[in-house]
Amino acid sequence: MRKQLTKGNEAIVKSAILAGCRTFYGYPITPASEIAEAAALYMPQAGGVFLQAESEVAAINMLYGAAAAGVRCMTASSGPGISLMQEGISYLAGAELPCVIADIMRGGPGLGNIAPEQGDYHQVVKGGGHGNYRTIVLAPDSVQEMAGLTALAFDLADEYRNPVVVLADGYIGQMMEPVEFPPASAPRPAPGWAVQGTAEARRNLITSIYLEPDGLEAHVRKLDAKYRQAEEREVRAEAWRTEDAEIVLVGYGIVARVLKAVVEQARACGLAVGLLRPITLYPFPSGELQRLSRRARMFLVVELSNGQLWEDVRLAVEGRTPVELYTRVGGNVPSAEEVLAVLWGKARPLAEREELVHG
Amino acid sequence: MASYTVAYEKSKSFFEAYERKAELQHQTHYCPGCGHGIVHKLIANAIDELGIQDRTILITPVGCSVFAYYYFDTGNIQSAHGRAAAVATAVKRARPDSIVLSYQGDGDLAAIGSAEILHAANRGEGITVIFINNAIYGMTGGQVAPTTLLGQKTTTTPFGRSEWNEGYPLKVAELLASLEAPVYIERVGLGNNKQIMQAGRAVRRAIENQVRGLGFSLVEVLSPCPTIWKLDPVDAQRRVREEMPKTFPLGVFRDRTKEAAARPRPPAPPPIAEIPRILSVANGLPRTKAESQRSTIQVDLRVKIAGFGGQGVLMLGEVLAEAGLDAGLEVSWLPSYGPEMRSGTSNCHVRLASRPIDSPLVSRPNALLALNEPSLDKFLTSVEAGGWVLYNGAALPDGCARADVHTISENFTQLADELGDSRAGNMVMLGALLEATGMLSGDSIRTALERLVKSQRWLEIDRQALGRGREVARRGGFHAS
Numbered sequence: 080m081r082k083q084l085t086k087g088n089e090a091i092v093k094s095a096i097l098a099g100c101r102t103f104y105g106y107p108i109t110p111a112s113e114i115a116e117a118a119a120l121y122m123p124q125a126g127g128v129f130l131q132a133e134s135e136v137a138a139i140n141m142l143y144g145a146a147a148a149g150v151r152c153m154t155a156s157s158g159p160g161i162s163l164m165q166e167g168i169s170y171l172a173g174a175e176l177p178c179v180i181a182d183i184m185r186g187g188p189g190l191g192n193i194a195p196e197q198g199d200y201h202q203v204v205k206g207g208g209h210g211n212y213r214t215i216v217l218a219p220d221s222v223q224e225m226a227g228l229t230a231l232a233f234d235l236a237d238e239y240r241n242p243v244v245v246l247a248d249g250y251i252g253q254m255m256e257p258v259e260f261p262p263a264s265a266p267r268p269a270p271g272w273a274v275q276g277t278a279e280a281r282r283n284l285i286t287s288i289y290l291e292p293d294g295l296e297a298h299v300r301k302l303d304a305k306y307r308q309a310e311e312r313e314v315r316a317e318a319w320r321t322e323d324a325e326i327v328l329v330g331y332g333i334v335a336r337v338l339k340a341v342v343e344q345a346r347a348c349g350l351a352v353g354l355l356r357p358i359t360l361y362p363f364p365s366g367e368l369q370r371l372s373r374r375a376r377m378f379l380v381v382e383l384s385n386g387q388l389w390e391d392v393r394l395a396v397e398g399r400t401p402v403e404l405y406t407r408v409g410g411n412v413p414s415a416e417e418v419l420a421v422l423w424g425k426a427r428p429l430a431e432r433e434e435l436v437h438g
Numbered sequence: 439m440a441s442y443t444v445a446y447e448k449s450k451s452f453f454e455a456y457e458r459k460a461e462l463q464h465q466t467h468y469c470p471g472c473g474h475g476i477v478h479k480l481i482a483n484a485i486d487e488l489g490i491q492d493r494t495i496l497i498t499p500v501g502c503s504v505f506a507y508y509y510f511d512t513g514n515i516q517s518a519h520g521r522a523a524a525v526a527t528a529v530k531r532a533r534p535d536s537i538v539l540s541y542q543g544d545g546d547l548a549a550i551g552s553a554e555i556l557h558a559a560n561r562g563e564g565i566t567v568i569f570i571n572n573a574i575y576g577m578t579g580g581q582v583a584p585t586t587l588l589g590q591k592t593t594t595t596p597f598g599r600s601e602w603n604e605g606y607p608l609k610v611a612e613l614l615a616s617l618e619a620p621v622y623i624e625r626v627g628l629g630n631n632k633q634i635m636q637a638g639r640a641v642r643r644a645i646e647n648q649v650r651g652l653g654f655s656l657v658e659v660l661s662p663c664p665t666i667w668k669l670d671p672v673d674a675q676r677r678v679r680e681e682m683p684k685t686f687p688l689g690v691f692r693d694r695t696k697e698a699a700a701r702p703r704p705p706a707p708p709p710i711a712e713i714p715r716i717l718s719v720a721n722g723l724p725r726t727k728a729e730s731q732r733s734t735i736q737v738d739l740r741v742k743i744a745g746f747g748g749q750g751v752l753m754l755g756e757v758l759a760e761a762g763l764d765a766g767l768e769v770s771w772l773p774s775y776g777p778e779m780r781s782g783t784s785n786c787h788v789r790l791a792s793r794p795i796d797s798p799l800v801s802r803p804n805a806l807l808a809l810n811e812p813s814l815d816k817f818l819t820s821v822e823a824g825g826w827v828l829y830n831g832a833a834l835p836d837g838c839a840r841a842d843v844h845t846i847s848e849n850f851t852q853l854a855d856e857l858g859d860s861r862a863g864n865m866v867m868l869g870a871l872l873e874a875t876g877m878l879s880g881d882s883i884r885t886a887l888e889r890l891v892k893s894q895r896w897l898e899i900d901r902q903a904l905g906r907g908r909e910v911a912r913r914g915g916f917h918a919s
């Protein structure tokens with residue numbers, strides 16, 4: 080099949096429709112607006128619903144309604160809009176409703192700017208709303224993955240009855256790469272639990288209220304069990320030239336692409352460098368990092384946020400190996416040369432120390 | 439056994455026993471004399487009469503009535519505070535044959551959910567809203583509501599509601615009746631049996647409208663809350679009857695139930711086989727010839743293109759990337775984006791390579807296309823030794839020369855102007871780059887242009903522009919054989 084040059088944001092919408100999603104509620108925000116615009120163009124033609132809501136708060140609650148009624152549904156936004164959606168995401172998780180949310184990150188806090196950043200890591204990966212819940216978070220690093228992970232997001236959302244976030248940055252959303260799309264699948268039938276306005280579904284109830292402490296505890300434990308299951312079964316990461324790596328770079332999204340170039344350049348200079356790219360940010364590839372920490376003498380986390388990813392890497396490595404950090408924020412993306420220079424700076428003392436020990 | 443006739447029985451739309459309730463499953467959780475129980479009964483009766491129990495979906499957000507699903511044997515969705523109208527919008531659109539009832543209190547609908555109700559009404563969503571106005575927050579223990587009467591004491595207006603602090607009571611029925619879309623809006627009371635009978639008729643009508651496929655209907659119900667008002671049920675009912683209507687007059691504020699047309703039904707969806715065509719995703723198309731015969735030459739072109747917005751910077755990059763794809767190469771295109779595209783500078787990064795592309799960001803270009811001087815200043819030093827610099831100007835500005843790169847300096851915009859449109863300057867430049875580097879076949883470029891340029895006139899101009907660019911490169915002695 081032919082590959083087509085496709086913009087990241089557009090790939091999300093096309094992939095969603097091919098995956099049988101026919102419902103999009105959203106609110107415009109740069110750099111995610113093309114997603115709403117593409118949905119506005121394609122959803123009605125595909126026999127679906129597109130509505131630009133009055134706010135992100137309304138949009139996420141429209142997803143709550145659509146998901147409760149049993150249809151695949153999605154929205155897209157960026158930092159400030161995702162902040163507004165957090166309450167609704169908590170309700171969706173509490174009521175065990177599946178939906179897909181694309182977050183095309185921009186600079187923050189506050190109005191920040193519209194350039195690419197990864198500052199939403201905490202609010203998305205840790206579940207920025209109230210209560211004991213998690214969202215499954217997928218982090219594409221190419222336009223092909225924008226398509227592929229969006230389709231996967233719908234499947235995971237249905238399987239776990241939980242919101243799934245596709246977390247990308249402005250660059251992945253705005254750039255174009257060749258994409259091969261899968262064949263179209265028909266919208267899946269409504270699940271048995273959905274409230275549909277039919278005799279069979281009449282007794283169905285969608286709620287997140289559990290008035291009795293024991294009842295709520297049991298519910299939270301049930302959600303927890305789902306998350307444990309996801310942690311066992313859904314971890315995805317790309318290990319890039321890590322077989323013999325003494326230094327392991329860690330990064331996701333556009334950063335991972337830059338880091339692949341760094342790996343090549345560093346290896347050309349004789350450094351045994353590899354890359355671990357988390358594809359699922361929750362569940363986090365802690366096991367893979369632990370495995371790599373047996374051989375690696377240093378991890379270097381590179382992120383477009385102020386050490387948010389770094390915290391998870393350190394938690395995973397548990398102090399066995401030093402975990403260094405290099406960040407750019409505000410919309411700056413480091414060049415491969417810049418990271419390589421940082422890498423040299425960090426690797427040299429390590430090498431010298433080693434020599435002292437072995438010498 | 440004595441025989442008897444049932445003169446009055448519980449609505450079928452209520453559960454026989456309230457098993458979703460933890461205790462006292464034969465009675466509701468509402469306080470004695472509360473209006474909610476009465477309105478529930480009116481709704482259940484209407485559902486029974488209209489024969490829509492299976493189709494009904496009741497949406498209840500936060501408030502005393504959040505537990506309405508204990509009682510109604512219909513589909514039930516509990517939602518977040520204030521958001522019922524948004525939830526109802528999506529439920530109705532997902533299930534157009536269902537009958538969606540949004541049951542909201544005054545804190546919910548008129549305060550935190552004021553945006554959602556306003557917009558649902560303004561869109562004329564085909565839903566029915568039952569709005570309980572008891573001028574207070576009941577569930578949270580008696581705080582001021584947008585509908586609290588002037589002077590009324592609440593836990594958060596201990597000295598009485600003041601127009602200077604909390605403003606005036608919000609008249610929801612009147613407010614929404616100022617919109618074009620709503621079909622039916624009425625305010626009723628529960629002040630005595632006569633009023634309750636009228637409330638029953640209004641509730642039924644509002645639901646029947648939806649059964650008929652009409653748009654937005656809302657019934658505002660002035661309702662007693664004896665517990666928080668600290669009145670006995672009789673006095674509370676008197677207040678509903680005598681005091682509240684002074685601020686909230688009863689009556690019909692909008693009635694287009696006779697003349698309103700039914701909301702259009704969603705059209706039948708296209709067959710699944712049609713979806714790829716609708717999305718213009720080329721499922722099933724054979725690969726182009728060039729794609730299947732992957733190029734054997736090793737290519738690693740890293741291009742930075744920069745200029746003013748409006749000079750066609752992004753388009754130049756897109757044609758290049760599209761042509762590379764056609765030639766069977768790996769490609770990436772990454773733009774600068776945002777306000778700078780609207781005015782000021784614009785740039786994009788394009789990579790064409792035989793091997794999979796690691797970073798789509800071009801930090802060490804081996805080709806720089808600078809469409810203006812600031813772009814040249816900014817990016818010239820980043821160009822790799824041995825690379826190409828194409829500059830849109832008759833000569834390089836002073837101090838800009840680099841001995842270790844190939845340079846083509848030409849007023850590309852002017853050349854395009856001579857061809858009929860200065861905006862084709864980007865294509866003249868692309869032609870020069872292709873000629874100088876010998877990078878892509880003419881076929882691939884033509885295919886790319888045909889994919890991206892829809893107007894015949896522009897296609898012709900762009901073709902000529904590419905040819906002109908090639909000449910420029912050849913004349914300058916740059917010709918990759």
Ligand code: SF4
Pocket residue numbers: 467468469471472473474502572576577662663664665666
């Ligand atoms: S507090 Fe008021 S509104 Fe709530 S149940 Fe009691 S009387 Fe009814």
